[in-house]
Amino acid sequence: MIIAIDGPAASGKGTLAKRVAVHYGLPHLDTGLLYRAVGRDALARGIALDNAEAAAEVASALEIATLDDPALRTAGAGEAASQVARHPAVRTALLAYQRSFAHGELGAVLDGRDIGTVICPDADAKLFVTATPEVRAMRRFLELAGRGVAISEAAVLEDIRARDERDSTRGAAPLVQAPDAVLLDTSNLSIDAAFRAALDLIEAAMSRAGRAG
Template sequence: MSAAAARKRLVIAVDGPAASGKGTLARRLAAHYGLPYLDTGLLYRMVARAMLDAGHEIRDAEAAALIVNSFDETAFPEERLRGREIGEAASVVAAMPAVRAGLLARQRRFAAQAGGAVLDGRDIGTVICPDAPAKLFVTATPEVRAARRHKELLGRGEAVPFDGILADIRRRDARDSGRNDAPLKAADDAVTLDTSALTVEEAFAAAIGIIEQRRAA
């Protein structure tokens, strides 16, 4: 790739905890800039779904290591990758070093597309795309994130108590932040965007401002 083409590439790394709004924001950014988008969390959900479908215990690291190198990304309708149970299972397999290593190449190939890409996850700015010119760390308070997830699940017909969702959020935060391999954290050069008190439009406008500042620099 020429130096000029490299300068024109735009890779946007969007990291953050569950229900922070990073997925919604990343999709909006991808549409705005005309870039392909990857929800990397779906990859971990695919591994978890493949394990559950095969009858494996979700903490079976050996089974996960085999599955991560063989699963077909097109084999899982998105509706089978959503919901509280599969989200919790994905958080478990995401803490396995073999799973993270197995998905690393897939994510980096996606990010290496000619014009760039938008990726969201937990370790995009720190591990997958450490050289991305634009990095956002999207967050919100656990209570706000639990309220968002509660509303989402109710909309899908899942009657789950708010307190249970808040406990899930806190447990996932502890697991994601405390794992040894690629823990959830903001990259040193990422800009933190707290969406606790922002609407979707306000968060989007703030993100565009951050990205444009980075591009100008």
């Protein structure tokens, strides 16, 4: 069972993916962490984020065990991820690992921006999770404020919009809803309500595929 959950920053896709994975007893991969880690490692080595060749070398040498680094959850790491993710060579370097993870013995739940379109076009269920930029900015602002990060909600909204623009217009695997993905707008939904809606959509997709869970 492979479940692909895509969507823009702060849409709630990561939280949903974790809960969906627990519900079905499946491994979970937040693919955004891979790109955050590449950005982190590139900066640590003094590599410019627009250096595609060097960034790809960093991606090829990525230590998966470091994905639990708390530094990857910072706003700066997200910005760096958005920049290195534009490079086709970086995406190619990370492709095999993501597909291998998805096609393990049990399957998996993966969330990101190109899971249903590039990484797992054969996924059994595909969701595209979104929310308005304003709602997403408020969520991210509250998350950062809870960690003691001093930043204004207006600045977060500006960053959200800039990342949306980069992610949706990049030449390599842009953020786009797969033709067979189901849209889930979480703007007016609580986490619990969004989770219930996600399960309903996944179960419907599984039924259509003859794989009711």
